[in-house]
Amino acid sequence: MKILNRAQIYEADKHTLAAQEISSTDLMERAATRIFEWLDKRLQGAPLNIHIFCGIGNNGGDGLVLARQLVEHGYHVEVYVVKYSTSRSPEFLTNLKRLKARKIWPEYLDSDSPIPELSPEDLIVDCVFGIGLNRPPEPWIGLLFQALNSSKAFILSIDMPSGMYMDRPVEDSEKVISASHVLTFGGPKLVFFLPQTGSLVRQWEVLDIGLDKGYLQGVEAQYTMIQGGQLQSAYRTRSKFSHKGTYGHALIVGGSQGKIGAVALASKAALLSGAGLVTACVPECGYIPLQSLLPEVMVQTTPGMEQHVELPEGAAGQTMGIGMGMGTGPAVQKAFLSWLKLQKKPVLLDADALNILSANPEAFPFIPGQSILTPHPGELKRLLGAWKDDFEKLDKALEFALKWKCILLIKGAHTVVLHSGKGEINSTGNPGMATAGSGDVLSGIITGLLASGYPPIQAARLGVYLHGRAGDIMAKETGYEALTASGILSGIGAAFKELSGEVTQTEVQDEESENTEVTED
Numbered sequence: 001m002k003i004l005n006r007a008q009i010y011e012a013d014k015h016t017l018a019a020q021e022i023s024s025t026d027l028m029e030r031a032a033t034r035i036f037e038w039l040d041k042r043l044q045g046a047p048l049n050i051h052i053f054c055g056i057g058n059n060g061g062d063g064l065v066l067a068r069q070l071v072e073h074g075y076h077v078e079v080y081v082v083k084y085s086t087s088r089s090p091e092f093l094t095n096l097k098r099l100k101a102r103k104i105w106p107e108y109l110d111s112d113s114p115i116p117e118l119s120p121e122d123l124i125v126d127c128v129f130g131i132g133l134n135r136p137p138e139p140w141i142g143l144l145f146q147a148l149n150s151s152k153a154f155i156l157s158i159d160m161p162s163g164m165y166m167d168r169p170v171e172d173s174e175k176v177i178s179a180s181h182v183l184t185f186g187g188p189k190l191v192f193f194l195p196q197t198g199s200l201v202r203q204w205e206v207l208d209i210g211l212d213k214g215y216l217q218g219v220e221a222q223y224t225m226i227q228g229g230q231l232q233s234a235y236r237t238r239s240k241f242s243h244k245g246t247y248g249h250a251l252i253v254g255g256s257q258g259k260i261g262a263v264a265l266a267s268k269a270a271l272l273s274g275a276g277l278v279t280a281c282v283p284e285c286g287y288i289p290l291q292s293l294l295p296e297v298m299v300q301t302t303p304g305m306e307q308h309v310e311l312p313e314g315a316a317g318q319t320m321g322i323g324m325g326m327g328t329g330p331a332v333q334k335a336f337l338s339w340l341k342l343q344k345k346p347v348l349l350d351a352d353a354l355n356i357l358s359a360n361p362e363a364f365p366f367i368p369g370q371s372i373l374t375p376h377p378g379e380l381k382r383l384l385g386a387w388k389d390d391f392e393k394l395d396k397a398l399e400f401a402l403k404w405k406c407i408l409l410i411k412g413a414h415t416v417v418l419h420s421g422k423g424e425i426n427s428t429g430n431p432g433m434a435t436a437g438s439g440d441v442l443s444g445i446i447t448g449l450l451a452s453g454y455p456p457i458q459a460a461r462l463g464v465y466l467h468g469r470a471g472d473i474m475a476k477e478t479g480y481e482a483l484t485a486s487g488i489l490s491g492i493g494a495a496f497k498e499l500s501g502e503v504t505q506t507e508v509q510d511e512e513s514e515n516t517e518v519t520e521d
């Protein structure tokens with residue numbers, strides 16, 4: 001699914017009006033009708049108090065149309081016009097007239113108005129600002145939003161939670177509507193997925209308002225969502241006449257005294273993700289534990305007892321994933337930097353491999369093209385330097401990936417896969433996955449996919465998706481708190497089965513439509 005920016009949504013609007021020969025008031029009527037239908041289906045005529053807060057732009061216009069339709073169907077509605085500006089959009093004015101023609105009189109709110117009385121059982125519909133917010137609202141509007149949030153009533157935001165910008169972080173998250181549910185048009189907005197703003201969007205849903213399909217299909221979006229339905233075509237079935245050599249050889253390199261478990265998790269994940277052969281390469285202290293833990297995995301050691309002092313170059317048929325639990329001591333650093341210069345094909349770089357790189361930026365040019373980098377937030381900061389907000393983080397990460405021709409992940413509640421100036425945002429995963437070793441499992445899955453022949457970008461996008469699904473499937477059994485990295489391993493098989501179509505597509509879509517609260521890990 002494409003994630004359009006503001007200009008593209010306004011453009012979609014224009015194309016729709018021209019292609020369907022309708023007016024913008026007609027499109028607003030259609031959008032609000034979809035909202036009405038959505039609400040009516042859930043409320044079934046319930047006699048609750050519905051408070052619709054409208055701005056004076058087209059988001060407010062949507063609210064006025066909705067108010068009219070709800071009243072016509074017997075609902076009890078209070079309409080408020082939040083007078084944040086003296087200019088009003090033509091569509092707003094048209095619909096204000098239509099509202100008054102039906103003897104529905106809004107209450108006008110300005111900086112001196114008392115906050116309307118609200119009860120936790122009421123429904124608030126938030127149509128104050130949509131995608132048009134471009135500067136901080138006046139302080140009294142922030143206070144109004146704060147009061148709506150603290151009413152404990154369910155808040156349905158239309159298109160965007162009011163006070164949230166399309167393209168930058170908010171100044172004060174207390175002064176933004178904290179939406180229980182957002183019904184949005186033209187696709188989800190980038191801010192729904194970013195930690196600083198995503199926490200204000202508990203659930204979101206796209207309403208199809210019949211925007212021009214030709215435009216939506218043709219427009220090039222910088223950000224897209226990674227979703228199961230679209231990944232099914234990338235999934236490779238295993239052939240009846242294949243053998244283990246068909247699916248490549250993953251070489252997982254890492255570990256140090258006390259951190260051999262990271263290599264064990266990654267190696268098992270590579271195995272469970274379809275690699276034909278997996279070798280774990282650890283310092284000598286890891287030999288016995290790994291051989292005992294993972295009978296299917298071959299174990300290779302390097303000379304150091306507690307840390308690697310040499311690293312294997314890797315054979316032609318091997319695909320390497322390196323860095324988990326490896327340490328950053330001087331001997332490992334030296335070994336890693338020499339190793340990196342020998343690498344010619346894409347590798348997966350994780351954890352301490354990235355920490356060593358960050359400490360030696362002169363080595364960046366040696367990262368093989370199309371390599372996949374999987375830093376956690378701390379490692380990312382060391383790699384890119386500090387950022388002031390989520391948008392700068394994305395820009396820096398995009399630039400890094402473009403400059404070094406690699407695939408860089410920003411891991412989090414919605415992991416972003418960045419490459420070639422674009423970002424793909426993952427739709428799977430849950431807060432239970434913020435647990436020790438979860439990243440090692442992800443690195444192992446991606447290395448396994450890479451080894452078994454998936455091109456690097458597909459291995460990265462498929463890897464983050466499957467990792468999240470494995471976590472989601474297992475969390476249904478364990479809950480969030482008791483989900484562990486080993487638990488995620490147990491869900492990999494089911495995630496693959498689902499992707500390969502053994503579970504019906506409808507079930508996959510049901511899972512994906514559950515957009516739950518965004519939590520930063």
Ligand SMILES: NC(=O)C1=CN([C@@H]2O[C@H](COP(=O)(O)OP(=O)(O)OC[C@H]3O[C@@H](n4cnc5c(N)ncnc54)[C@H](O)[C@@H]3O)[C@@H](O)[C@H]2O)[C@H](O)CC1
Nearest residue numbers: 013028057058059129130131132133134135136137159185
């Ligand atoms: N294709 C679609 O997605 C459709 C969307 N619809 C709805 O229209 C709004 C966008 O409407 P717009 O009038 O452009 O923006 P807003 O309603 O958000 O109004 C903002 C309005 O106010 C000005 N402004 C911006 N910031 C401030 C501020 N801090 N203080 C005061 N004034 C401010 C700004 O210049 C605008 O004029 C979209 O979200 C949907 O809800 C259509 O109804 C259907 C098609």
Ligand SMILES: [K+]
Nearest residue numbers: 126129158160
């Ligand atoms: K809104």
